[in-house]
Amino acid sequence: MRLKAGTLCAALTLTTMLAGTPVQAQKPAEAPAAEAVTGRATAEEKAVVTSHRTELNGKTINYKATAGTLTILSHEGDPKGSMFYVAYTVDQPKGAPPRPVTFLFNGGPGSASHWLNIGGVGPVQAVTRAPEATGPAPYVMRNSPGSILDKSDLVFIDAVGTGYSRPIGDTPGTYFWGTEQDMDSFARFITRYVTVNERWGSPKYLFGESYGTTRAAGLVYRLQNQGMQFNGIILLSLVVNGDGGEDNDFAVLVPTYAATAWYHNRLQNRPASLEAFMKEVREFARGPYTMALGRGHGIDPAEKQAVAEQLSKYIGLPVDYLLSRNLRVELESYRRELLRDDAKITGRFDSRFTAPHAYGAMSGTFDPATDDPATAGVSSAYLSTYRDYLSRDLGYKSPMHFRSLNNMEISGAWDYKHRAPGNRVRTSPNVALDLAAAMRSNPQLKILAMSGYYDMSTPFFSGEYGLDHMLLEPQLIPNVSYKLYESGHMAFNDQRVLLKMKGDLDAFYDHTLSQRP
Incomplete structure (x- = not known):
């Protein structure tokens, strides 16, 4: 289903006027047209930057949105994949400490990351009627009261084969589709983003949802072994231990x-x-x-x-x-x-x-x-709103098909083999061991896990079980906290729960950042 012309802008104007925080209206620059003819990914890195504002915790925040791609290179320097992202950044006053940066992604394997982006964690929100079905367009989009942009810059990343992320040339999708392969591509993306945007000195966080929690738990260990330490990991609807029996x-x-x-x-x-x-x-x-x-x-x-x-x-x-x-x-x-x-x-x-x-x-x-x-109750609202938002408000246009959920293709080809630190290769990954190893090497690393009581896909008790079997030393156990909400898998769908999550996330960022030297 497609939004009618003008529907989204009208909804934005109405709802943000009521909130007293109008989105800045401007005509965004045209996206580079490297794929204009073939609709295939290329090695050209491109970005479109637009300016916006929102209000969070009583403060007006002026921010920039960047929609673009970064190229994943092999060890030999050959371009293998183009990964799409949307970043929201806030300029710091001269002399101020660098703002934190959080890298966010949904799961699948096979899901793009627009669910977290416009579900309320990012600065704008597609409004749903959860726990009831939302229905067809027209939809409403507004500044999100549950966003964490006031605490951290946000970078939402689409895995290769989802969103606008694609293999380059004749590189097969299976080059990226596996537990280890996926962690490697995200590690390369994050390293590239940090380098291009000069964020090496920023406090860093990972925020994964669903299979994204599996990715985050293994990814933090991988990146820390490569010299990039993290302040905190946020796990929403977590799956960290596939070895329960x-x-x-x-x-x-x-x-x-x-x-x-x-x-x-x-x-x-x-x-x-x-x-x-x-x-x-x-x-x-x-x-x-x-x-x-x-x-x-x-x-x-x-x-x-x-x-x-x-x-x-x-x-x-x-x-x-x-x-x-x-x-x-x-x-x-x-x-x-x-x-x-x-x-x-x-x-x-x-x-x-x-x-x-x-x-x-x-x-x-x-x-x-x-x-x-x-x-089904929310997918049309998210996909329709996001596609219109990317084109109309962020100025990013692509002839490629945006893949919201590509689970059937990707999950069917997924290689689940994974070797946790000090463990044998397993076909059902236990990344709780990776997470524990990352905490031992960085004792200041904090974990915030969040789940919904009504999530049957990643049951909250399974997440508790996985974290309880990390076999941490007693002094590290307090570094892990778990919050439960009366919601489902995408807990942010429910407006009341989103605001509770916002409070818990704010406290988490404040606590982890208070440890800075």
């Missing part, structure tokens, strides 16, 4: 199932407090439930019955159903079963969303990234 995969889902049943009022004695309820369920999941799964066929029938009854009280499915599944409930099965009486299926990325039971997840071409009511 099959039974653990079921255990970490139980609290999210319980939160979903709580939200949809499918519990006989619904607790008043979600937070207290989650604490109780986590204890059950890591204790009696995990022990029962570990017994396999050797479990005593009485113990199996007792665990099934308790599990039923927590996640809202019948005892007989749980027994028939040997206490193990697959994610897609739970999504269909919980609201079966209403002929509905829950969202995967945000289980507060619902759709008719015969939704796309039942088809033979199921893609969890797109065939999901939570994704």
